[in-house]
Amino acid sequence: MPEMEEPKTSESQAQQITRRRFILGVIAGGAVVSAASYKILAPGGRGRTWGGERLITLNVNGKPRRVEAMKQETLAWTLRYKLGLTGTKLGCDRAECGSCTVLIDDVPYYSCSVLTNTVRGRKVVTIEGLAADDGKLHPVQQAVVDEQGFQCAFCMPGFVMSAVGYLKKNPNPTREEMAQGLSGNLCRCQDYTKILDAMMRGAETMRRA
Amino acid sequence: MAVIRDVMPAFDLLQPDTAAEAQKLLQQNGEDAWVMAGGMDSFDWLKDRIKKPKVLVDLSGVEELKGIRATGDGVEIGAMTTLTEIANHAAIQRDYSLLAQAVELVASPQIRNQGTLGGNVSQDARCWYYRGGWPCYRAGGNICYADTPVGRNREHAIFGADRCVAVHPSDSAPALIALDAKFVIRTPKGERVVDAEDYFVGPETDITRLNILRPGDLLTAIRIPAAWAGAKFYFEKVRDRNVWDFPLMNVASAMKLSGGTISDMRIAVNAAAPKPMRLKAVEDAVRGKPANAETGEMAGKIAVRGAVPLQFNAYKIPLMRNLVKRAIGSGQEAA
Secondary structure: OHHHOOOOOOHHHHHHOOHHHHHHHHHHHHHHHHHHHHHHHOOOOOOOOOOOEEEEEEEEOOEEEEEEEEOOOEHHHHHHHHOOOOOOOOOOOOOOOOOOEEEEOOEEEEHHHOEHHHOOOOEEEOHHHOOOOOOOOOHHHHHHHHHOOOOOOOOHHHHHHHHHHHHHHOOOOOHHHHHHHOOOOOOOOOOHHHHHHHHHHHHHHHHHO | OOOOOOOOOOOEEEOOOOHHHHHHHHHHHHHHEEEEOOOOOHHHHHHOOOOOOOEEEEOOOOHHHOOEEEEOOEEEEEOOOEHHHHHHOHHHHHHOHHHHHHHHOOOOHHHHHHOEHHHHHHOOOOOHHHHOOOOOHHHOOOOOOOOOOOOOOOOOOOOOOEOEOOOOOOOHHHHHHHOOOEEEEEEOOEEEEEEHHHHEOOOOOOOOOOEOOOOOOEEEEEEEOHHHOOOEEEEEEEOOOOOOOOOOEEEEEEEEEEOOEEEEEEEEEEOOOOOOEEOHHHHHHHOOOEOOHHHHHHHHHHHOOOOOOOOOOOOHHHHHHHHHHHHHHHHHHHO
């Protein structure tokens, strides 16, 4: 994946830019490279042009985002590598781990298994879209911080999105119900007890607000 | 199978708005077309580069295929209705809770939010040799990798094997058979309505398909008649873990009781054979008998008659016997 590549700049140059800026730059560059390579790799000789990108408008985190998406591109790919929203994680890329969970029209989906072209006109919310404009965290995010709910936290964005989606349907869940609501997400650190503590605390904060 | 973390190979994406348009596109593109409902089966095939369709017909924009409508005789469920919507639907919960229970046990919440009823009944086999791209009978080759002395076949069939020993993976299918549902298919020759159990085909009929859909056909709706509304239902799914997993076996039954006696019953199991099995011999045997453990015992023995286990799946015989027994015994609690 593009952002995993080692920087090939000299040390002095690398020090002049922050790691985050550098990563974002690589993402933008990588998206162009990967899209272009697929145009070359696209099977030819079938008498039509395929795999080409088309410019579409998505509603992501409340903002219209213009993006060139391939027909076979998944939403997780678009979010991470075209829009730079790397909070959405790709774990298995097979609808089995839940790390890529985002809300589409307030319902949790595995974004690795949704074609970008099918969410035009729908409302996509990622982990980056939960905090308020002034930076105040969403109650579920704040509860994760307060309860130290995760160990490595790679799966955290997916869990938080699942919880936020589930709480829209059932704002007052029992611990058992919350576990059911989050059952489409895996944590390899096996930190489920603390994750549930955090999510239940987030739910409580939301009810009191 | 190595997991490939890259975008899928290119295909042309067609997004029709109506069922008529979708069917026409499928017909025009024939073998080149892949029809995608929720996509929960499709994406594995496409990402693993095992199936490489030229054209993907995405049904997600076809509104007329979504939703649950009351009909003169029961309900009609659009093929693109999500499993979550079915599980939460008041009329389904009230009259056909068997189906609500079955779809609630499918996979994970996110998959139920996206996966559809049409897709659940039309999904392909989950045998890992087949899914892994091995050139087995089902993939057009001339060997079954699961049915060898060292083949891993714990999840495979105890009935109906014919070269291929894969099982049908659907949880909703046996429930729909028990409810005597009808499947509505739009074909190039017009609309066709078939009984639920006739929708599925075994390897003896066609080893490369699990259902009767031909290129150009589109499953549009599933109708459930009122005849079994509010019957005494039983659904149980046995699987290795409580989320995601496909059934090792499941059972679905609808029972009509008068007093403690079974006046009529429909029962089906899945993941026992390459297609969902309606147990007609059991239905005939229990009619007029009391719904109790003794009748269940007898029915369980009838159900497993003729089972042929493979190297690692003999446990499925007592499992099936006991699931049938429990389904019938459940009538006793109701009486």
